[in-house]
Amino acid sequence: MSGSKIMEKVRFGIIGLGNQGSAYIFNIFGKDKVENGYISALCDNNPEKIKNVKARLQDKSIEYFTDYKEMLDSGLCDAVLVETPHYQHPEIVIECLKRDINVLCDKPAGVYAKQVAEMNAAAEKSKALMGIMFNQRTNCVYRKMREIVAQGGIGEIQRVNWIITDWFRTQHYYDMGSWRATWKGEGGGVLINQCPHQLDLVQWVVGKMPVSVNGFCKYGRWHDIEVEDEVTAYFEYDNGATGVFITTTGEAPGINRFEISGTRGRVTCENGRLFYTRCEEDSAEVCKNSDEAFAVVKSSVTEVVTDGKNEQHAGIINNFANAVLGKEPLFVKGTEGINGVELMNAIEYSGWHGGEKVLLPVNPDEYLTELNKHREKSVEKHADDSAVADTSDTYAGSGK
Numbered sequence: 035m036s037g038s039k040i041m042e043k044v045r046f047g048i049i050g051l052g053n054q055g056s057a058y059i060f061n062i063f064g065k066d067k068v069e070n071g072y073i074s075a076l077c078d079n080n081p082e083k084i085k086n087v088k089a090r091l092q093d094k095s096i097e098y099f100t101d102y103k104e105m106l107d108s109g110l111c112d113a114v115l116v117e118t119p120h121y122q123h124p125e126i127v128i129e130c131l132k133r134d135i136n137v138l139c140d141k142p143a144g145v146y147a148k149q150v151a152e153m154n155a156a157a158e159k160s161k162a163l164m165g166i167m168f169n170q171r172t173n174c175v176y177r178k179m180r181e182i183v184a185q186g187g188i189g190e191i192q193r194v195n196w197i198i199t200d201w202f203r204t205q206h207y208y209d210m211g212s213w214r215a216t217w218k219g220e221g222g223g224v225l226i227n228q229c230p231h232q233l234d235l236v237q238w239v240v241g242k243m244p245v246s247v248n249g250f251c252k253y254g255r256w257h258d259i260e261v262e263d264e265v266t267a268y269f270e271y272d273n274g275a276t277g278v279f280i281t282t283t284g285e286a287p288g289i290n291r292f293e294i295s296g297t298r299g300r301v302t303c304e305n306g307r308l309f310y311t312r313c314e315e316d317s318a319e320v321c322k323n324s325d326e327a328f329a330v331v332k333s334s335v336t337e338v339v340t341d342g343k344n345e346q347h348a349g350i351i352n353n354f355a356n357a358v359l360g361k362e363p364l365f366v367k368g369t370e371g372i373n374g375v376e377l378m379n380a381i382e383y384s385g386w387h388g389g390e391k392v393l394l395p396v397n398p399d400e401y402l403t404e405l406n407k408h409r410e411k412s413v414e415k416h417a418d419d420s421a422v423a424d425t426s427d428t429y430a431g432s433g434k
Contacts, residue, residue, distance in 0.1 A: 045074035050117030143371025145221030148398035164368030174340035189298030194277030200288030218412035223261030244269035251385030256284025
Protein backbone atom coordinates (compact mmCIF):
# COMPACT_ATOMS: atom_id res chain seq x y z
CA MET A 35 0.00 0.00 0.00
CA SER A 36 1.42 3.36 -1.01
CA GLY A 37 1.83 6.19 1.51
CA SER A 38 0.99 6.12 5.20
CA LYS A 39 -2.74 6.69 4.94
CA ILE A 40 -4.80 3.78 6.23
CA MET A 41 -7.67 2.93 3.88
CA GLU A 42 -10.72 0.83 4.54
CA LYS A 43 -11.74 0.85 0.89
CA VAL A 44 -9.91 2.01 -2.22
CA ARG A 45 -11.16 5.17 -3.95
CA PHE A 46 -10.98 4.51 -7.68
CA GLY A 47 -10.79 7.06 -10.45
CA ILE A 48 -11.43 6.02 -14.04
CA ILE A 49 -9.79 7.80 -16.97
CA GLY A 50 -11.64 7.20 -20.23
CA LEU A 51 -15.41 6.77 -20.33
CA GLY A 52 -15.73 4.89 -23.62
CA ASN A 53 -16.73 1.25 -24.09
CA GLN A 54 -14.46 -0.23 -21.43
CA GLY A 55 -14.62 2.57 -18.88
CA SER A 56 -18.41 2.56 -19.07
CA ALA A 57 -18.48 -1.21 -18.66
CA TYR A 58 -16.52 -0.93 -15.42
CA ILE A 59 -18.75 1.86 -14.14
CA PHE A 60 -22.09 0.21 -14.79
CA ASN A 61 -21.41 -3.53 -14.98
CA ILE A 62 -18.79 -3.94 -12.26
CA PHE A 63 -18.78 -1.07 -9.75
CA GLY A 64 -22.47 -0.37 -10.46
CA LYS A 65 -23.36 -3.95 -9.61
CA ASP A 66 -21.29 -3.99 -6.40
CA LYS A 67 -18.76 -6.52 -7.73
CA VAL A 68 -15.81 -4.72 -6.11
CA GLU A 69 -15.82 -5.53 -2.40
CA ASN A 70 -13.10 -3.16 -1.22
CA GLY A 71 -13.35 -0.30 -3.67
CA TYR A 72 -15.67 2.34 -5.08
CA ILE A 73 -15.64 5.09 -7.68
CA SER A 74 -14.69 8.54 -6.43
CA ALA A 75 -13.82 10.34 -9.68
CA LEU A 76 -14.33 10.02 -13.45
CA CYS A 77 -12.49 11.67 -16.31
CA ASP A 78 -12.80 12.03 -20.06
CA ASN A 79 -11.63 14.78 -22.39
CA ASN A 80 -14.94 14.50 -24.26
CA PRO A 81 -17.62 16.46 -22.32
CA GLU A 82 -20.38 14.53 -24.11
CA LYS A 83 -19.21 11.27 -22.57
CA ILE A 84 -19.20 12.86 -19.13
CA LYS A 85 -22.70 14.20 -19.72
CA ASN A 86 -23.95 10.76 -20.76
CA VAL A 87 -22.39 9.01 -17.76
CA LYS A 88 -23.71 11.61 -15.34
CA ALA A 89 -27.23 11.17 -16.66
CA ARG A 90 -27.11 7.41 -16.22
CA LEU A 91 -25.20 7.32 -12.94
CA GLN A 92 -26.85 10.13 -10.98
CA ASP A 93 -24.35 9.83 -8.12
CA LYS A 94 -23.56 13.25 -6.67
CA SER A 95 -20.65 11.93 -4.60
CA ILE A 96 -18.54 11.38 -7.74
CA GLU A 97 -16.39 14.22 -9.10
CA TYR A 98 -15.93 14.67 -12.86
CA PHE A 99 -12.89 15.96 -14.78
CA THR A 100 -11.95 16.68 -18.38
CA ASP A 101 -8.22 16.88 -17.54
CA TYR A 102 -6.81 13.69 -16.08
CA LYS A 103 -3.90 15.46 -14.38
CA GLU A 104 -6.37 17.63 -12.48
CA MET A 105 -8.08 14.45 -11.33
CA LEU A 106 -4.77 12.96 -10.21
CA ASP A 107 -3.89 16.14 -8.31
CA SER A 108 -7.32 16.37 -6.66
CA GLY A 109 -6.47 13.95 -3.86
CA LEU A 110 -9.67 12.02 -4.59
CA CYS A 111 -8.07 8.82 -5.86
CA ASP A 112 -6.12 6.05 -4.20
CA ALA A 113 -6.06 4.10 -7.46
CA VAL A 114 -6.84 4.74 -11.12
CA LEU A 115 -8.12 2.62 -13.99
CA VAL A 116 -6.73 3.69 -17.38
CA GLU A 117 -9.26 3.10 -20.19
CA THR A 118 -8.06 5.38 -22.97
CA PRO A 119 -6.79 4.72 -26.52
CA HIS A 120 -3.62 2.62 -26.48
CA TYR A 121 -0.99 5.27 -27.19
CA GLN A 122 -2.03 7.15 -24.05
CA HIS A 123 -1.65 4.22 -21.64
CA PRO A 124 2.06 4.64 -20.69
CA GLU A 125 1.85 8.43 -20.45
CA ILE A 126 -1.07 8.33 -18.03
CA VAL A 127 0.33 5.41 -16.04
CA ILE A 128 3.64 7.26 -15.60
CA GLU A 129 1.83 10.37 -14.35
CA CYS A 130 0.02 8.22 -11.78
CA LEU A 131 3.24 6.58 -10.65
CA LYS A 132 5.02 9.93 -10.32
CA ARG A 133 2.34 10.87 -7.78
CA ASP A 134 2.51 7.47 -6.07
CA ILE A 135 -1.07 6.76 -7.14
CA ASN A 136 -1.76 3.06 -7.66
CA VAL A 137 -2.70 2.36 -11.27
CA LEU A 138 -4.36 -0.51 -13.12
CA CYS A 139 -3.88 -0.20 -16.88
CA ASP A 140 -6.10 -1.86 -19.43
CA LYS A 141 -4.55 -3.92 -22.18
CA PRO A 142 -2.28 -3.45 -24.03
CA ALA A 143 0.39 -1.90 -21.82
CA GLY A 144 1.30 0.28 -24.79
CA VAL A 145 1.70 0.31 -28.56
CA TYR A 146 5.48 -0.08 -28.70
CA ALA A 147 7.97 -1.66 -26.31
CA LYS A 148 10.16 1.41 -25.84
CA GLN A 149 7.16 3.25 -24.40
CA VAL A 150 6.31 0.33 -22.11
CA ALA A 151 9.90 0.04 -20.88
CA GLU A 152 9.72 3.68 -19.75
CA MET A 153 6.49 2.86 -17.91
CA ASN A 154 8.11 -0.12 -16.20
CA ALA A 155 11.09 2.02 -15.14
CA ALA A 156 8.68 4.49 -13.54
CA ALA A 157 7.00 1.62 -11.69
CA GLU A 158 10.33 0.52 -10.23
CA LYS A 159 10.85 3.99 -8.76
CA SER A 160 7.33 4.51 -7.45
CA LYS A 161 5.85 3.54 -4.11
CA ALA A 162 2.59 2.75 -5.87
CA LEU A 163 1.39 -0.53 -7.35
CA MET A 164 1.06 -0.97 -11.11
CA GLY A 165 -1.20 -3.69 -12.47
CA ILE A 166 -2.47 -4.63 -15.91
CA MET A 167 -5.89 -5.91 -16.93
CA PHE A 168 -4.99 -9.39 -18.09
CA ASN A 169 -8.37 -10.71 -17.04
CA GLN A 170 -8.01 -13.88 -19.11
CA ARG A 171 -5.34 -15.08 -16.68
CA THR A 172 -8.20 -15.61 -14.21
CA ASN A 173 -9.76 -18.19 -16.55
CA CYS A 174 -9.57 -21.61 -14.88
CA VAL A 175 -8.83 -23.33 -18.20
CA TYR A 176 -5.76 -21.23 -18.97
CA ARG A 177 -4.55 -21.44 -15.39
CA LYS A 178 -4.82 -25.23 -15.52
CA MET A 179 -3.03 -25.41 -18.88
CA ARG A 180 -0.18 -23.38 -17.43
CA GLU A 181 -0.02 -25.68 -14.39
CA ILE A 182 0.13 -28.87 -16.48
CA VAL A 183 2.88 -27.48 -18.72
CA ALA A 184 4.90 -26.07 -15.79
CA GLN A 185 4.76 -29.41 -13.95
CA GLY A 186 6.14 -31.27 -16.97
CA GLY A 187 2.84 -32.94 -17.79
CA ILE A 188 3.45 -32.83 -21.54
CA GLY A 189 7.23 -33.26 -21.39
CA GLU A 190 9.45 -31.10 -23.56
CA ILE A 191 7.42 -28.68 -25.65
CA GLN A 192 7.42 -29.46 -29.39
CA ARG A 193 4.64 -27.35 -30.86
CA VAL A 194 2.35 -24.45 -29.92
CA ASN A 195 -0.72 -23.68 -32.02
CA TRP A 196 -3.41 -21.07 -31.43
CA ILE A 197 -6.06 -20.33 -34.00
CA ILE A 198 -8.37 -17.61 -32.78
CA THR A 199 -10.75 -16.40 -35.45
CA ASP A 200 -13.89 -15.71 -33.42
CA TRP A 201 -13.26 -11.95 -33.45
CA PHE A 202 -15.69 -11.16 -36.29
CA ARG A 203 -16.09 -7.39 -36.61
CA THR A 204 -18.18 -5.34 -39.03
CA GLN A 205 -17.15 -2.20 -40.87
CA HIS A 206 -19.50 -0.32 -38.52
CA TYR A 207 -17.37 -1.44 -35.57
CA TYR A 208 -14.27 0.12 -37.11
CA ASP A 209 -16.15 3.29 -38.08
CA MET A 210 -17.31 3.93 -34.49
CA GLY A 211 -14.15 5.76 -33.39
CA SER A 212 -11.87 8.18 -35.22
CA TRP A 213 -8.82 6.62 -33.56
CA ARG A 214 -9.77 3.01 -34.20
CA ALA A 215 -7.95 0.88 -36.81
CA THR A 216 -5.46 3.59 -37.76
CA TRP A 217 -1.69 3.64 -37.35
CA LYS A 218 -1.84 7.12 -35.89
CA GLY A 219 -4.73 6.55 -33.51
CA GLU A 220 -4.41 2.92 -32.47
CA GLY A 221 -1.03 1.69 -33.68
CA GLY A 222 -2.29 -1.52 -35.22
CA GLY A 223 -5.31 -3.72 -35.78
CA VAL A 224 -6.30 -7.19 -34.60
CA LEU A 225 -2.92 -7.72 -32.87
CA ILE A 226 -3.16 -4.64 -30.68
CA ASN A 227 -6.92 -4.48 -30.17
CA GLN A 228 -8.33 -8.00 -30.00
CA CYS A 229 -5.25 -10.14 -29.26
CA PRO A 230 -3.27 -8.60 -26.37
CA HIS A 231 -4.78 -11.20 -24.02
CA GLN A 232 -3.78 -14.08 -26.29
CA LEU A 233 -0.31 -12.66 -26.94
CA ASP A 234 0.09 -12.52 -23.16
CA LEU A 235 -1.34 -15.99 -22.58
CA VAL A 236 0.67 -17.71 -25.31
CA GLN A 237 3.86 -16.88 -23.40
CA TRP A 238 2.37 -17.11 -19.87
CA VAL A 239 0.85 -20.56 -20.39
CA VAL A 240 3.81 -21.95 -22.35
CA GLY A 241 6.21 -20.48 -19.80
CA LYS A 242 8.52 -18.72 -22.23
CA MET A 243 8.68 -16.39 -25.19
CA PRO A 244 9.60 -17.42 -28.74
CA VAL A 245 13.12 -16.47 -29.78
CA SER A 246 12.08 -15.57 -33.33
CA VAL A 247 8.96 -14.74 -35.31
CA ASN A 248 7.86 -14.63 -38.93
CA GLY A 249 4.74 -12.49 -39.25
CA PHE A 250 2.46 -12.55 -42.29
CA CYS A 251 -0.08 -9.74 -42.04
CA LYS A 252 -2.91 -8.69 -44.34
CA TYR A 253 -3.76 -5.00 -44.08
CA GLY A 254 -7.40 -4.11 -44.74
CA ARG A 255 -8.03 -7.59 -46.16
CA TRP A 256 -11.67 -7.76 -45.01
CA HIS A 257 -12.41 -4.17 -44.00
CA ASP A 258 -11.81 -0.65 -45.24
CA ILE A 259 -9.01 -0.01 -42.73
CA GLU A 260 -5.28 0.66 -42.97
CA VAL A 261 -4.11 -1.81 -40.31
CA GLU A 262 -3.97 -5.61 -40.12
CA ASP A 263 -7.20 -7.60 -39.90
CA GLU A 264 -5.67 -11.00 -40.68
CA VAL A 265 -2.43 -12.49 -39.30
CA THR A 266 -0.54 -15.76 -39.46
CA ALA A 267 2.63 -15.84 -37.36
CA TYR A 268 5.27 -18.55 -37.11
CA PHE A 269 7.21 -18.92 -33.84
CA GLU A 270 10.47 -20.67 -33.01
CA TYR A 271 11.58 -21.43 -29.44
CA ASP A 272 14.99 -21.87 -27.85
CA ASN A 273 14.63 -25.68 -27.74
CA GLY A 274 13.65 -25.95 -31.42
CA ALA A 275 9.90 -26.10 -30.81
CA THR A 276 7.70 -24.27 -33.28
CA GLY A 277 4.40 -22.48 -33.11
CA VAL A 278 1.69 -20.93 -35.25
CA PHE A 279 -0.61 -18.08 -34.20
CA ILE A 280 -3.56 -17.32 -36.52
CA THR A 281 -6.12 -14.57 -36.04
CA THR A 282 -8.54 -12.40 -38.01
CA THR A 283 -11.60 -10.18 -37.57
CA GLY A 284 -13.01 -11.13 -40.94
CA GLU A 285 -13.97 -14.79 -40.56
CA ALA A 286 -17.30 -16.31 -39.54
CA PRO A 287 -17.98 -18.65 -37.95
CA GLY A 288 -14.66 -18.46 -36.18
CA ILE A 289 -13.02 -20.85 -33.76
CA ASN A 290 -10.76 -20.59 -30.73
CA ARG A 291 -8.41 -23.55 -30.33
CA PHE A 292 -5.21 -23.41 -28.29
CA GLU A 293 -2.98 -26.49 -28.25
CA ILE A 294 0.45 -27.21 -26.80
CA SER A 295 2.15 -30.51 -27.68
CA GLY A 296 5.16 -32.12 -26.07
CA THR A 297 7.04 -35.38 -25.85
CA ARG A 298 4.68 -36.67 -23.12
CA GLY A 299 1.36 -35.50 -24.56
CA ARG A 300 -0.63 -32.37 -25.24
CA VAL A 301 -3.17 -29.98 -23.75
CA THR A 302 -5.98 -28.65 -25.94
CA CYS A 303 -8.38 -25.85 -25.12
CA GLU A 304 -11.41 -25.43 -27.37
CA ASN A 305 -14.85 -23.96 -26.72
CA GLY A 306 -13.98 -23.40 -23.08
CA ARG A 307 -13.12 -27.09 -22.46
CA LEU A 308 -9.68 -28.48 -21.68
CA PHE A 309 -8.46 -31.90 -22.79
CA TYR A 310 -5.24 -33.58 -21.68
CA THR A 311 -3.70 -36.28 -23.87
CA ARG A 312 -1.08 -38.16 -21.87
CA CYS A 313 1.50 -40.51 -23.39
CA GLU A 314 2.51 -43.62 -21.47
CA GLU A 315 6.10 -43.11 -22.64
CA ASP A 316 8.14 -40.13 -23.73
CA SER A 317 7.86 -40.04 -27.54
CA ALA A 318 11.41 -38.73 -27.95
CA GLU A 319 12.76 -41.73 -26.02
CA VAL A 320 10.63 -44.16 -28.04
CA CYS A 321 11.85 -42.53 -31.26
CA LYS A 322 15.46 -42.89 -30.18
CA ASN A 323 15.41 -46.35 -28.62
CA SER A 324 12.64 -48.42 -30.21
CA ASP A 325 13.58 -51.28 -32.56
CA GLU A 326 10.14 -51.05 -34.24
CA ALA A 327 9.77 -49.06 -37.45
CA PHE A 328 6.13 -48.23 -36.76
CA ALA A 329 6.11 -48.13 -32.98
CA VAL A 330 2.95 -46.69 -31.42
CA VAL A 331 3.14 -44.46 -28.37
CA LYS A 332 0.10 -45.36 -26.32
CA SER A 333 -1.88 -42.48 -24.87
CA SER A 334 -5.13 -41.63 -23.13
CA VAL A 335 -7.35 -38.56 -23.30
CA THR A 336 -9.23 -37.01 -20.39
CA GLU A 337 -11.24 -33.85 -20.00
CA VAL A 338 -9.56 -31.88 -17.24
CA VAL A 339 -11.55 -30.82 -14.22
CA THR A 340 -10.68 -27.27 -13.12
CA ASP A 341 -11.67 -25.21 -10.11
CA GLY A 342 -14.32 -23.55 -12.30
CA LYS A 343 -13.32 -20.01 -11.35
CA ASN A 344 -13.28 -17.39 -14.10
CA GLU A 345 -13.60 -14.01 -12.38
CA GLN A 346 -12.46 -11.91 -15.35
CA HIS A 347 -12.35 -8.09 -14.98
CA ALA A 348 -14.07 -8.03 -11.59
CA GLY A 349 -11.55 -10.53 -10.28
CA ILE A 350 -8.59 -8.44 -11.41
CA ILE A 351 -10.05 -5.24 -9.94
CA ASN A 352 -10.87 -6.96 -6.65
CA ASN A 353 -7.36 -8.39 -6.44
CA PHE A 354 -5.87 -4.98 -7.22
CA ALA A 355 -7.95 -3.28 -4.51
CA ASN A 356 -6.95 -5.95 -1.99
CA ALA A 357 -3.29 -5.64 -3.00
CA VAL A 358 -3.44 -1.87 -2.45
CA LEU A 359 -4.91 -2.54 1.00
CA GLY A 360 -2.21 -5.12 1.76
CA LYS A 361 -4.71 -7.96 1.99
CA GLU A 362 -3.25 -10.17 -0.77
CA PRO A 363 -0.43 -10.20 -3.33
CA LEU A 364 -0.91 -8.66 -6.76
CA PHE A 365 -1.98 -11.37 -9.21
CA VAL A 366 -0.67 -9.71 -12.40
CA LYS A 367 2.25 -7.30 -12.11
CA GLY A 368 2.02 -4.45 -14.60
CA THR A 369 5.64 -4.89 -15.64
CA GLU A 370 4.65 -8.20 -17.28
CA GLY A 371 2.68 -6.28 -19.92
CA ILE A 372 5.83 -5.71 -21.97
CA ASN A 373 6.04 -9.38 -23.01
CA GLY A 374 2.92 -9.31 -25.15
CA VAL A 375 3.88 -5.92 -26.60
CA GLU A 376 7.30 -7.25 -27.64
CA LEU A 377 5.65 -10.23 -29.29
CA MET A 378 3.12 -8.01 -31.06
CA ASN A 379 5.87 -5.66 -32.22
CA ALA A 380 7.89 -8.57 -33.61
CA ILE A 381 4.95 -9.92 -35.61
CA GLU A 382 4.10 -6.46 -36.90
CA TYR A 383 7.71 -5.64 -37.78
CA SER A 384 8.10 -8.90 -39.68
CA GLY A 385 4.83 -8.23 -41.49
CA TRP A 386 6.10 -4.84 -42.63
CA HIS A 387 9.17 -6.63 -44.05
CA GLY A 388 7.42 -9.35 -46.04
CA GLY A 389 7.41 -11.99 -43.31
CA GLU A 390 11.18 -12.10 -42.77
CA LYS A 391 12.47 -13.76 -39.60
CA VAL A 392 12.73 -11.33 -36.69
CA LEU A 393 14.59 -12.06 -33.44
CA LEU A 394 12.94 -11.10 -30.17
CA PRO A 395 13.00 -8.54 -28.80
CA VAL A 396 12.92 -6.23 -31.82
CA ASN A 397 15.24 -3.25 -31.49
CA PRO A 398 12.86 -0.74 -29.83
CA ASP A 399 14.24 2.28 -31.67
CA GLU A 400 14.01 0.55 -35.05
CA TYR A 401 10.43 -0.47 -34.36
CA LEU A 402 9.42 3.04 -33.35
CA THR A 403 11.06 4.47 -36.48
CA GLU A 404 9.06 2.09 -38.69
CA LEU A 405 5.84 2.74 -36.77
CA ASN A 406 6.30 6.49 -37.13
CA LYS A 407 6.57 6.09 -40.90
CA HIS A 408 3.16 4.42 -40.89
CA ARG A 409 1.76 7.07 -38.56
CA GLU A 410 2.91 9.84 -40.92
CA LYS A 411 0.94 8.25 -43.76
CA SER A 412 -2.10 7.46 -41.60
CA VAL A 413 -5.39 8.85 -42.93
CA GLU A 414 -7.53 10.81 -40.48
CA LYS A 415 -10.98 9.36 -39.83
CA HIS A 416 -14.13 11.18 -38.81
CA ALA A 417 -16.50 9.44 -36.43
CA ASP A 418 -18.81 10.07 -33.48
CA ASP A 419 -16.35 9.63 -30.63
CA SER A 420 -19.18 10.10 -28.12
CA ALA A 421 -20.73 6.75 -29.08
CA VAL A 422 -20.37 3.94 -26.53
CA ALA A 423 -21.06 0.28 -27.28
CA ASP A 424 -22.30 -2.31 -24.78
CA THR A 425 -19.48 -4.86 -24.34
CA SER A 426 -20.94 -6.63 -21.31
CA ASP A 427 -21.48 -9.95 -23.10
CA THR A 428 -18.08 -10.14 -24.80
CA TYR A 429 -15.72 -10.96 -21.94
CA ALA A 430 -15.74 -14.60 -20.94
CA GLY A 431 -14.90 -16.39 -24.19
CA SER A 432 -12.09 -14.83 -26.14
CA GLY A 433 -11.49 -12.02 -23.70
CA LYS A 434 -12.73 -9.37 -26.03
